[in-house]
Amino acid sequence: MGPKTLKSKPEGNIDEDPLDIAIKDVQNGAGLHLDSDEDSGSDDGAESQLVLNKEHSNGRAPMKAAGFLCMESHDGKTQSENPNAETMQKLQKMATSYGRTGDQWRTRAFRQAIGKLRKQGELIRTSHQARAVGIGESIALQIEEIVSTGKYRRLEYAQNDPRNQIVKLFMGVYGAGETTAQKWIAQGYRCLAEVYEKADLNVNQRVGIEHYDDFLQRIPRGEVEQHAAVVEKALKAADPNLQLIIGGSYRRGSKDSGDIDCIIFMPEAGISHIRTLMLDAVIPGLMAQGFLKVVLASGSFSDDGSSKWHGASALPGANVWRRIDFLFVPWAELGAALIYFTGNDLFNRSMRFLAGKKQMRLNQHGLFKDVMRGRGRQRINDGTLIEGHDEKQIFEILGVPYRPPEERNV
Known part of the structure; x- marks a missing residue:
């Protein structure tokens, strides 16, 4: 008997609106080249536009951003009800590991696979089933290993790699991103005490080490x-x-x-x-x-x-x-800022992607129309402000139902 026909997880009793479609598009890699002044907004410490230097955040932004797709559902509940939750969690850790090393191609592939698993209402057990829902062969085989053996050798190797462990440790320092973490390793440092005593630290990094455990706590x-x-x-x-x-x-x-x-x-x-x-x-x-x-x-x-x-x-x-x-x-x-600083990252990207499809532009300052773009989507003008104050009105202008904040965990 062949593999069982898989049914997608039900999305509700209403047809998908343009924002639902935009979210799926962004999950699958669309909208990666949004304007630089229209980054993701606030999400639990990972503000893109608020930073005064490129590595501000809290050193954990890349890891957080990678985690949005599979760890939370649209209503803020965890994905524990999803039969593929454990598989998604392990794939997410692997994606985070690749993201930490700058391998954006593999990071994106894992995020796409997680997005597809998240939509399934039944456990994906075999590589054949995984490929049937649009997952590539390599990750499909990894999924089969996770489900059939309960182990994930590739992830174990990555987690046990001493260099990866040190990079993760150093990136937990406030004010230290991946570049700084790699620099400290190149300078021969292997623990926070060595960095604190010997490295040329700015004030924020020194505070970040002194209160390392505090800032890591939820x-x-x-x-x-x-x-x-x-x-x-x-x-x-x-x-x-x-x-x-x-x-x-x-x-x-x-x-x-x-x-x-x-x-x-x-x-x-x-x-x-x-x-x-x-x-x-x-x-x-x-x-x-x-x-x-x-x-x-x-x-x-x-x-x-x-x-x-x-x-x-x-x-x-x-x-x-x-x-x-x-x-x-x-x-x-106020309305545009509330959208921007509520998040999450994927939801904000999807809203901006949808605005772009309508020849508009959305950022923390407002929604703009008549935006002209040239080659490579280079913006020629800023457009004309349509709405900035009213959060719900921005949704209405974009032609989608208002999403309460608790429904923005996508």
Whole structure:
């Protein structure tokens, strides 16, 4: 008897809308060359546009970005109900390993395979079944090995490679990305103590090593709310109209977060006024009371155009430092900023990909029409702003139903 006919996992009782299709397209590799000013947005510490240097983030962004496709469903629940969950988890670890070494071709192939497995309602056991749902032969054979033996030799080799283990260790340092990790290895360092004592570290990297374990810990949802409450009290003291929304994975309903994204805004206010209040009153006050511990990235002056502040905070009486970001958002751009700083990465890319298909452009500032592009999709003009303030209106203009934040875990 031949292999059983596989049925795709049901997607619901309604037809797919253009955003569903865009998500699948991006899962399969479309939209890889989006505009440089329209990167992925915030996702649990992996902000692309907020960084003041290319390796800011927290050293773990490449690993996180690789994990979005298989670890969470659209409603924020884990994929434990999926019969292929264990296979996807192991393939994801392999993709992360390839991504860490800069092998983007294999990383993409594994992500595509994970995306296809995620849509299946039955366990894919054999390489024949895997190929039948569109997975390439090499990964199909690896899937068969995982299911039939419970082992994954390729992943074991990668995880046991001493160099890979050291790269992973070093990339966990705040302010140290893959390039820096490889440089430290080339300089002969093999542990954090050696790096701390001998390497030429900037201030952020030194803090990153001193609080390495703190920054690697996930932050429980309740604690995120406690940090935000302290900030909100300081906001109201500076100006009763200042408001805060917690972004990132918290807004998507996750039980814990990698850092705390505080989206700061004020009705009818522009960026300059908000920034002045934050940098001249709120942040110094929180520093003085000991809640904010260190500045990791910020503009130097209240009028320098900066729209963010990165640092670390600790609750009263607590020794653990948490990564916290303040994102200053003008009222006119609030809706676009909420989409951008809520994530996740794949959802944001899919929204921008959909906008591009409609000759529009979406970034953290707004949705623009009449965007002209030349050869290689090089943007010729910025287009005309259609909507920036209203999050739901942006969805409506793009012709898709509004997706609540908890449904953006794609």
